[in-house]
Amino acid sequence: MVGACGARVCREGAVVCDNYGRLTSAALDPVEKKPLAEWMPGSYVLSVGSYGCNLSCPFCQNHEIAAARADTVAWRYVEPAELVAAAERLRPRGNVGIAFTYNEPLIGWEFVRDTARLAHERGLKTVVVSNGVVCxxxxxxxxxxxxxxxIDLKAASDEAYARLGAGVFETVVDTIRAAAACPTCHVEVTTLCAPGFIDADSIDRLARLLASIDPSIPYHVTQYVPRWRMTGVPAAPDATVRSYADIARNWLGHVHIGNM
Ligand code: SF4
Structure with missing residues (x-):
């Protein structure tokens, strides 16, 4: 039986990670594209994704892989050691490590763990781009x-998160809080300004909440692009996104505008 995320299955009574090492996408991206605005600027990171997700955002930019299953998308099995070796070969092109991204990487956290351990042994950095829905x-x-x-902060309440697949607002906040408390992990947060999910009031609430965790946390307020089940919903005017960023700046010192 396959779980709702499409990546974990029940086999002989145990839940196992079925998308382990199954990569659907790989690219050498600037770290700014993750987005990370205040970590190793100007460097690149080998970015990989698998398939599946534990949310189902109607505006998903990567729905081709996030909503896919093992038998609906092309993938290639890559062992952690093979991926680390590929990352090392890319060092001359500015690569500093491996980013787990594109679909939700933590539904396959065992692959992240095993690869990250090896990467650290080889002096490579590791990056996780996640929706924050993790135990x-x-x-x-x-x-x-x-x-x-x-970490994405996609909405400001359980009710709004429920429309993305699960009422997990506090879980996501706890994920951000734990990362911010980890002295060896740099954390940034992103809110996509998706109409119907984010407005001025929710930005104010989210920024205030982030400031209570750490007012210096870099916060990305990004423009939504019509996609997937929301192709008919136009983006808010750029001026609206800029005004949201200004609201966030009332609470946070490092606010970045993205996708514009
Ligand atoms: S959490 Fe990210 S990958 Fe998953 S459905 Fe939402 S936008 Fe897509």
Missing amino acids: ADVWRELLPLVDACN
Whole structure:
């Protein structure tokens, strides 16, 4: 039986990670594209994704892989050692490590853990780009292996999160709080300004909440692009996104505008 995320299955009574090492995408990206605005600027990171996700955002930019299953998307099995070797070969092109991104990487956290351990042994950095929906004990185990992360904060209430697939607002906040408390992990947070999910009031609430965790946390307020089930919903005017960023600046010292 396959779980709702599409990546974990029940086999002989146990839940196992079925997308382990199954990569659907890989690219050498600038760290700024993750987005990470205040961590190793100007460097590149080998970015990889698998398939599946534990949310189902109607505006998903990567739905081709996030909403996919093992038998609906092309993938290639890559062992952690093979991926680390590929990252090392890319060092001359500015690569500093490996980013787990594109789909939700923590539904396959065992692959992140095993690869990150090897990467650290080889002096490579590791990056996680996540929706933050992860069990606290898994995140605690992973954090010492993660050098930088960007966590999405997609809405300001359980009710709004429920429309993205699960009412997990507090879980996501706890994920950010744990990362911010980890002395070896740099954390940034992103809110996509998706109409119907984010407005001025929710930005104010989220920025205030982030400031209570750490007022110097870099916060990305990014323009939504119509995609997937929201192709008919136009983006808010750029001026609106800029005004949201100004609201966030009332509470936070490092606010960045993205996708514009
Ligand atoms: S959490 Fe990210 S990958 Fe998953 S459905 Fe939402 S936008 Fe797509």
